[in-house]
Amino acid sequence: xxxxxxxxxxxxxxxxxxxxxxxxxxxxxxxxxxxxxxxxxxxxxxxxxxxxxxxxxxxxxxxxxxxxxxxxxxxxxxxxxxxxxxxxxxxxxxxxxxxxxxxxxxxxxxxxxxxxxxxxxxxxxxxxxxxxxxxxxxxxxxxxxxxxxxxxxxxxxxxxxxxxxxxxxxxxxxxxxxxxxxxxxxxxxxxxxxxxxxxxxxxxxxxxxxxxxxxxxxxxxxxxxxxxxxxxxxxxxxxxxxxxxxxxxxxxxxxxxxxxxxxxxxxxxxxxxxxxxxxxxxxxxxxxxxxxxxxxxxxxxxxxxxxxxxxxxxxxxxxxxxxxxxxxxxxxxxxxxxxxxxxxxxxxxxxxxxxxxxxxxxxxxxxxxxxxxxxxxxxxxxxxxxxxxxxxxxxxxxxxxxxxxxxxxxxxxxxxxxxxxxxxxxxxxxxxxxxxxxxxxxxxxxxxxxxxxxxxxxxxxxxxxxxxxxxxxxxxxxxxxxxxxxxxxxxxxxxxxx
Numbered sequence: 001x002x003x004x005x006x007x008x009x010x011x012x013x014x015x016x017x018x019x020x021x022x023x024x025x026x027x028x029x030x031x032x033x034x035x036x037x038x039x040x041x042x043x044x045x046x047x048x049x050x051x052x053x054x055x056x057x058x059x060x061x062x063x064x065x066x067x068x069x070x071x072x073x074x075x076x077x078x079x080x081x082x083x084x085x086x087x088x089x090x091x092x093x094x095x096x097x098x099x100x101x102x103x104x105x106x107x108x109x110x111x112x113x114x115x116x117x118x119x120x121x122x123x124x125x126x127x128x129x130x131x132x133x134x135x136x137x138x139x140x141x142x143x144x145x146x147x148x149x150x151x152x153x154x155x156x157x158x159x160x161x162x163x164x165x166x167x168x169x170x171x172x173x174x175x176x177x178x179x180x181x182x183x184x185x186x187x188x189x190x191x192x193x194x195x196x197x198x199x200x201x202x203x204x205x206x207x208x209x210x211x212x213x214x215x216x217x218x219x220x221x222x223x224x225x226x227x228x229x230x231x232x233x234x235x236x237x238x239x240x241x242x243x244x245x246x247x248x249x250x251x252x253x254x255x256x257x258x259x260x261x262x263x264x265x266x267x268x269x270x271x272x273x274x275x276x277x278x279x280x281x282x283x284x285x286x287x288x289x290x291x292x293x294x295x296x297x298x299x300x301x302x303x304x305x306x307x308x309x310x311x312x313x314x315x316x317x318x319x320x321x322x323x324x325x326x327x328x329x330x331x332x333x334x335x336x337x338x339x340x341x342x343x344x345x346x347x348x349x350x351x352x353x354x355x356x357x358x359x360x361x362x363x364x365x366x367x368x369x370x371x372x373x374x375x376x377x378x379x380x381x382x383x384x385x386x387x388x389x390x391x392x393x394x395x396x397x398x399x400x401x402x403x404x405x406x407x408x409x410x411x412x413x414x415x416x417x418x419x420x421x422x423x424x425x426x427x428x429x430x431x432x433x434x435x436x437x438x439x440x441x442x443x444x445x446x447x448x449x450x451x452x453x454x455x456x457x458x459x460x461x462x463x464x465x466x467x468x469x470x471x472x473x474x475x476x477x478x479x480x481x482x483x484x485x486x487x488x489x490x491x492x493x494x495x496x497x498x
Contacts, residue, residue, distance in 0.1 A: 011038065012055060022057060023064040030065065034074050034089055041090035045075070045083045108239060136452040136487070138278065138427035138471040139308070141338055145397055147390060154380040158373055166372045172360055174201025174348070175375035181382035182334070182348055190306070191319030192332060194350050200359060203370045204347040205305060205335040209236040212331060214362055215355065216301050217242050222266035224259045228458035230277050230305060233270050246460035249276055253283030256290040268301045269294075273321045274309035275424045278458050278469055282423075288321055295329035302330045308338040310391050311473075312424040313399045328352035336378060338426060339391060345370055346378060394473075398426065404477040405470070408484035416491065416498050419470065426473040429455065431465055438466035441494070448490035 011033055014025050033039045045051070048066075052059055066083065069075040076086050158166055173179065179199040186192040202208045209232060217223065219241030225234055227246030238244055245263040248255045254271050269291060273283035283291075295302050304321045322332040335347035351359055369375070381387050402421060406428065409419050418431040432438055438454035445452060455467035475483055488498055 014055065014057075023061045023068075026055070026057070026062070026065040027068050030069060031072075031074055034085055039085050039089075041085050041087045043085040044081075045085070047082065107241075135474060136427075136450070136468070136470045136472075136483075137474075138425075138453060138469045139338060139342075140471055140474040141341060141426065142394065142397060142401070142473050143341065144474075144476065145394065146341055147386065150386055151377065151381065154384070154386075155373065155377045157380065158376050166376060168372070170369045170372040170375070172364055172369060173197070173199070174369045175372055175379060177383070178375045178379040179348075181379050181387075185382060185387070186320070186332075186334070186350065189310070190317075190332075191323040192350065193323070195353075198351050198353060198356060200349045200351065200356070200363065201369050201375060202347045202349055202363075203345045203367070204337055204342075205307065205333050206232050206236070206347075208333045208347055208349045209233045209303070209305075211359065211362055211366065212303055212333075212349070213237050213240045213242070214366075215359055216268055218267075221268070222263040224254070224263065224266050224269035224271075225460065226254055226271055226276060227460045228278055228455060228464065229460075230270065230272060230307075231458060233303070233305065234460070237268075237270070244460060248463065249279050249281055251281065253281050253287045254291065256287055256294060260294065264294075265298060266300055268303060270303045270305065271321070272305045272307065274306055274317060275312075277305070277307060277425075278427070278455065279429065280422050280425055282318060283321075285318075288324055292321070292325050292327070292329065295325075296327040300329065303333060304330055305333045307335055308425045310339050311395050311398055311426065313395065313402070313421075314423040317424075322350060328354065331355070339387075339394070340378070340381075344374055344378070346374060398473050401475055401477055401480070402428065402472045404480040405472040405475055405484070408480045409470070412484045412488050413491075413498060416496065417468075427469045427471040430468045430470045432467055434465060436466045438468060441466075442468060444494045445487075445490050448493055450487055450490045 012026065012029050014022055016022070018025065030039070039045075046054075048059060048062055051057070052062055055062075066075060070077060070083075073086050073088060075083055077083050176196065178201060179196045182199050183194060183196055186194070202211065213236050217237065217240055221242050223237050223242045223244055224247055225237070225244050226249055228249070229246075234244065243263075245259060245266060247258050247262075253273060253276060254269075259266065259269070271283070271291065273288060275282065291302060294300065302321065302325075306320060309317055320332060322330045324330075329352070331352065332350040333347065334350070336344055337347070340346075349359070381390075406419060406421055409417055409430070413430075416433065419428050422428045432441070439456045442452055442454040442457075452471075453469045455464060455469065456462060472480075491498060
């Protein structure tokens with residue numbers, strides 16, 4: 001027989017102010033001690049009289065807890081001997097005290113884990129006061145300017161009369177009305193001619209990158225990547241075991257000739273030609289044709305990410321790379337995260353016809369389409385004319401917000417940051433003094449509750465001067481001066497002389 005379980009009394013802590021009944025608290029704590037091995041199988045518990053006295057409980061409370069533990073096999077009552085921990089829990093102490101081994105993960109999971117980035121851990125908004133901290137994070141739209149009344153009205157239209165289509169699993173490619181609206185929009189705005197069947201709705205661009213990588217790439221395949229370039233796509237392809245080939249960005253965009261020298265047999269090229277992310281360069285016509293010609297000759301693929309080209313403040317937007325491709329080697333990825341809001345989790349892929357069926361096959365294995373309710377609301381938002389009006393309003397708003405922030409930065413930090421206006425997108429680049437560690441600076445600013453990203457995060461090879469990405473879309477004009485003042489104070493606190 002095991003020694004009496006007197007240790008039970010020292011391990012029980014009851015909260016009498018809690019809304020949870022005392023018998024339930026007792027049940028959970030005894031159960032936890034047995035599962036952890038602190039009370040091994042066969043251990044005799046103190047008498048109910050002792051427990052009631054020491055814990056200050058009524059006998060009915062104690063019996064309610066013990067009855068449940070007995071019914072679940074944690075305790076066993078022996079007539080004339082007392083209450084014991086069930087014999088089935090024998091040896092539990094050895095298991096509980098053994099050092100825990102790391103979990104056995106797949107090669108893909110280990111790769112993703114090793115490549116994890118702070119960009120994907122997100123920023124918690126729980127403790128954010130309305131005016132603190134200061135966020136210069138890129139890719140954050142103006143949440144305060146989103147037309148919520150119109151959005152709510154459109155969503156309620158479907159909530160009032162829910163149908164099987166909206167409450168069911170949804171179409172594999174996504175809601176047809178939304179795909180039809182996308183086909184019309186990309187034709188007018190981006191010069192893309194495609195059929196509804198070529199459009200597949202995804203849970204944002206990130207899911208599209210992962211699915212395309214699974215569809216087109218094998219471990220060891222070469223992938224041309226813009227450097228600096230899109231972090232989410234880079235990690236998606238790298239996690240699959242692909243060999244990334246970083247190509248520099250010059251005034252014409254992606255250096256195709258470098259790719260031909262270093263890896264002419266690459267299976268895929270990833271590019272953001274309309275507005276290079278993060279530098280903001282627009283790929284020239286010559287480079288676009290070079291890239292398409294290479295893909296046609298080598299039977300390789302081009303993934304064109306068009307993340308925030310809707311917001312152009314200078315000149316006209318060039319047609320999408322997809323619209324120039326007669327050989328059907330370009331795959332177009334779009335998203336609603338920047339133009340509407342990120343948590344909507346809606347993006348889309350426009351595929352060459354030959355890839356539609358295999359892409360959908362992989363999609364069916366991975367998941368279904370996103371929320372049909374949100375797809376239906378987005379389709380209404382586009383078809384009822386709200387979408388284009390929203391883009392026009394946001395373009396004007398962002399241009400004004402960029403100007404206000406730029407003026408404040410040049411006034412307060414001209415000797416430290418070199419900033420020029422962005423021709424498109426939601427952020428500017430603030431170039432730092434030579435020798436400054438932009439990654440360390442971004443981490444230091446975060447400790448001061450000033451949030452931004454270092455340009456180094458986007459680089460595979462470090463050949464550019466140090467810089468910070470300064471998002472302006474979420475900073476109202478009237479707050480720009482104050483936000484820059486807070487940035488300057490944080491820099492001084494980190495030891496910089498401004």
